[in-house]
Amino acid sequence: MRVHGQDQIPDEPVVYVSNHQGNFDVPIMLTATKRPKAFISKIEVQKFPIIPRWMELMGCIFIDRSDRRQSIQAIRSGVxxxxxxxxxxxxPEGTRSKGGPMKEFKAGSLTLATSSGAKIVPVAIQGSYR
Known part of the structure; x- marks a missing residue:
């Protein structure tokens, strides 16, 4: 794994916005970024054993994309x-692209940054789908 540009990340809480190619993107982001961080994750991840509890301890927020009210509350929690x-x-693609072209961003995916006033750090992951 090669990481470029860490010296450009502000020394303050930010919103990392990344493409999502494969299952390894989460561990990549956990190891590539040194500061405390958590994820916005689709609620379906809560069905897996062990992972949801670990994510809750990290401060991750689960979002139910089919429930607008809950989604708004999840964004507020993220702020x-x-x-x-x-x-x-x-x-913000909301799912893995599996190496294909980047998918369209989900509506509201950048609301976390705009509502909190946090700076956005763009991230490009290449090859994790393999």
């Missing part, structure tokens, strides 16, 4: 997380 000093990671 509070950023304001408390922790960065957030968002995969």
């Amino acid at each position: 509070e997380t950023i304001q408390s000093g922790q960065s957030m990671i968002v995969f």
Whole structure:
């Protein structure tokens, strides 16, 4: 794994916005970014064993994309997380592209950054689908 540009990341809570190619993107982001961070994750991840509890301990926020009210509340929680000093990671495509072309961003995927006033750090992951 090669990481470029870490010296350009502000020393404050930010919103990392990354493409999402494969299952390894989460561990890549956890190891490539040194500051405290959490993810916005689709609620379906809560069905896996062990992972949801670990994510909750990290401060991750689960979003139910089919429930607009819950989605708004999840974004509000994310804003509070950023304001408390922790960065957030968002995969705005909403799903893995599996090496294909990047998918369109989901509506509201950048609301976390705009609502919190946090700076956006763009991230490009290449080859993780392999």
